[in-house]
Amino acid sequence: xxxxxxxxxxxxxxxxxxxxALIFSLMTIITIILNRQCHTVTNLLIxxxxxxxxxxxxxxxxxxxxxxxxxxxxxxxxxxxxxYFFLVFAAALCYSYSIQAISRLIVVLxxxxxxxxxxxxxxxxxxSSWFLSILFPIEPFFFDGAYxxxxxxxxxxxxxxxxxxxxxxxxxxxxxxxxxxxxxxSKILYTIYQSKQRVQPIVPNILxxxxxxxxxxxxxxxxxxMIITLGCFMCGxxxxxxxxMWQAIVxxxxxxVLFLLSFISMSVFSSVMMFCVFYLNDRVRTIVSIYFYQxx
Numbered sequence: 001x002x003x004x005x006x007x008x009x010x011x012x013x014x015x016x017x018x019x020x021a022l023i024f025s026l027m028t029i030i031t032i033i034l035n036r037q038c039h040t041v042t043n044l045l046i047x048x049x050x051x052x053x054x055x056x057x058x059x060x061x062x063x064x065x066x067x068x069x070x071x072x073x074x075x076x077x078x079x080x081x082x083x084y085f086f087l088v089f090a091a092a093l094c095y096s097y098s099i100q101a102i103s104r105l106i107v108v109l110x111x112x113x114x115x116x117x118x119x120x121x122x123x124x125x126x127x128s129s130w131f132l133s134i135l136f137p138i139e140p141f142f143f144d145g146a147y148x149x150x151x152x153x154x155x156x157x158x159x160x161x162x163x164x165x166x167x168x169x170x171x172x173x174x175x176x177x178x179x180x181x182x183x184x185x186s187k188i189l190y191t192i193y194q195s196k197q198r199v200q201p202i203v204p205n206i207l208x209x210x211x212x213x214x215x216x217x218x219x220x221x222x223x224x225x226m227i228i229t230l231g232c233f234m235c236g237x238x239x240x241x242x243x244x245m246w247q248a249i250v251x252x253x254x255x256x257v258l259f260l261l262s263f264i265s266m267s268v269f270s271s272v273m274m275f276c277v278f279y280l281n282d283r284v285r286t287i288v289s290i291y292f293y294q295x296x
Contacts, residue, residue, distance in 0.1 A: 002256050004070070007154060011064040014264050017271040018057040018064070024271075024278045025050040025057070031284045038283055041122050045103055046277060046284075048126050049096040053274050056089035060267045063155050073154035083147040083156040084137055091173040092133035093270060097229055098177035099125045101184035108188050136172040140165040152259035160244040160262065170244065174237045181229060228276050236269035 028050045032038040063082065066072045076082060102125065106116050115121060140146035140158055146165040149156050160166045240262040246254045279285055 002260070006257075007070075007260070008068055010260055010264050011067045014064040014267040015061055017268045018061040021053050021057040021271040021274045024274045025053045027288055028274075028278050028281070028284055029054075031287050035287055038287070041103065041117065041119060042100075043281070043284070044119070044122055045096070045100045045126070046281060049093070049100070049277060050274065052089060052092045052096050053270060056093055056270060057267075059086050059089055060263075060270075063157075063263070064267070067154035070154060074149065076149065076156055079149050079156035080147045083158055084141070086156070087137040087140075087158050087169060087173065088133055090266065091136055092130060094174055094177035094233070095129040095133055097233075097273075098180040098184075099129050101181045101229075105184040105188055108191055132172075137169065139168060150259060152256045153263050154260075155263050157263065160240060160259075161247055163244065163248045166244045170237070170241060174233065178230065178233050181233070185230075224280075228280075229273070232269045232273040232276070236266045236273075239265045 029047050032043045032047055059082070063086065066076050099122075103122060106113075110116050137158075143162065143165050146158055146162055147156070148159050150159055150161075158165065158169050239258065243254055243258050243262050246258070278288075
């Protein structure tokens, strides 16, 4: 059994990560709402991600507070529903990144179809992602002991001890969005590469250096976003996946610290993802930087 000081230290890290995520999420949403030049479809999707992360961070923060003391953790109210909403917000967060990838894919491949680029289409995609995020986590309710209080981590969550429900949730919450993101960005980069190959032979004397520079910059930007997003996905979910596979394959029980790290890693890397969303949005970052420069 882990020492109580260890729980306090790691849950404190989780709470700090949640506060950071809340700050960047609120800054992003407020900046987009108050500045008309930020009212774009892309920023609509970013607001969706930021809003989800606010709920996710609040849920994680509450779980971390209860986990500071064992008696608080054991007596958490509506423990099962807390576990359910934790999974709902985790799924919604993952799908929010996947619909951003889908939106970019539409812009690159289907830019001639104006209806696909419209606000109404993107609202439909957002609502559909929320519907799936609410629907998929319902299935574990039909299996006894899926949503429980886990003493090793002091968290109410979908336990990794039941392989069938844990694997189902990993696939529906993480794997499907991960695959969508990987396919979308790979297709985007491949399309840009093909376009560059076609442009160079056809118009070799029309500003070739400028064309190459623009294409390289676009590729680097997309590759950077892809690597960061997929990296955060993997880093945030690997501890839980490791824990789940350990209990399915290895006869010896996993160390208690792994239960706790599987929760903490999700909090930390969701915060990192939100910072990346804020930092990679040049317009929002510039507006916020100018505001603080003028008022501080």
